[in-house]
Amino acid sequence: MDDPYYQNSSEFIPSLAIQDELVLQELLADESLAIKEKISLDLNKVNNKFSTWKKDKDNYRLNDYLKGVWNGGVSLLLENIVIFWSSNKQEVANELRKILSEVIELFKKYKFRKI
Numbered sequence: 001m002d003d004p005y006y007q008n009s010s011e012f013i014p015s016l017a018i019q020d021e022l023v024l025q026e027l028l029a030d031e032s033l034a035i036k037e038k039i040s041l042d043l044n045k046v047n048n049k050f051s052t053w054k055k056d057k058d059n060y061r062l063n064d065y066l067k068g069v070w071n072g073g074v075s076l077l078l079e080n081i082v083i084f085w086s087s088n089k090q091e092v093a094n095e096l097r098k099i100l101s102e103v104i105e106l107f108k109k110y111k112f113r114k115i
Contacts, residue, residue, distance in 0.1 A: 013039060013080055017087035024089065039080045039092075040099055041073045050110045066112055074103060 016027065016035065028035055046069055053062040077100045085093040106112075 013083055014087070017084050017089055017092075021089070021091075024092070028092070039076075040096055041069065041077060041103060043099055043102055046073075046103060046106060050106050050112070053112070054110060066107075069103065070107065070112075074100065077103070 016024065016039070019027065027033060046066075049062055049065055049069075053059065053066060056062065077096055081093050081096045081100065084090075084096065
């Protein structure tokens with residue numbers, strides 16, 4: 001399923017970050033909107049991919065996925081942390097920082113160096 005067009009707008013996340021705290025939390029909690037997936041990474045998925053990669057380090061698809069997480073996902077998290085922090089949404093920014101730290105730890109733990 002494709003993302004709704006507005007979620008791919010460069011203004012989507014900044015617009016989300018300036019919402020009232022209550023509205024923001026409601027939007028993030030609404031699973032049908034899938035906003036959390038847009039602003040963050042699925043830590044369980046990344047962990048599962050690493051577990052599989054550990055058994056088959058030559059798997060092109062897994063290597064490509066993990067490179068994509070490092071090159072795209074980490075920079076997305078950093079950008080979104082800055083956006084939410086500068087919009088005075090430290091709670092969301094701190095949640096994203098925690099996910100960023102955990103992703104970095106997974107890359108260290110599995111010694112993934114093909115980045």
